[in-house]
């Protein structure tokens with residue numbers, strides 16, 4: 218199945234459109250609206266990860282939509298066993314935001330979104346601890362620590378059996394953040410079973426979770 222295409226009831230289809238950190242330009246929104254009117258139900262659904270979905274697409278209109286999509290400059294994705302779209306808060310503009318959340322989300326998107334993993338992997342970035350709960354429900358949740366450093370939570374998830382992420386016991390300097398996420402993705406790819414979420418792997422292998430904590434301390438110091 219092509220990334221970003223989901224089956225619906227009654228032989229209809231949905232396409233999921235990636236934003237960058239939850240942001241679409243007004244021009245992109247107009248293009249999405251036009252495609253929804255031409256090929257879908259005329260409705261657009263906003264998702265919790267900042268993507269947009271055009272739904273109600275009849276099977277015989279799907280190919281036409283995909284052709285139109287390729288010319289639109291929009292990105293399909295956010296499905297399957299991949300790193301999913303980056304969730305980001307409004308911390309760039311919000312009075313509580315401690316750093317430029319949108320800029321970091323753009324860089325995280327470019328570095329990681331769409332990479333293959335055993336199940337799916339969700340990264341969220343938030344400008345203050347008001348979103349601790351959201352950070353704890355990501356595979357990697359990023360919050361501000363001191364100046365130029367971040368606090369990470371790993372292995373959180375929602376779904377049928379939600380679990381809170383585990384706080385990584387050392388602040389992660391901004392200069393090491395991408396290296397740490399690469400390392401976590403590498404552990405997940407090497408040690409995770411097909412279909413297993415990262416959080417389940419950490420629960421199943423507590424010694425691995427402890428080793429990760431030690432390795433990140435080494436990476437960051």
Ligand code: SF4
Pocket residue numbers: 306307308311312313314315343344345346347348
């Ligand atoms: S998490 Fe904090 S910085 Fe981000 S939007 Fe909420 S209050 Fe603002």
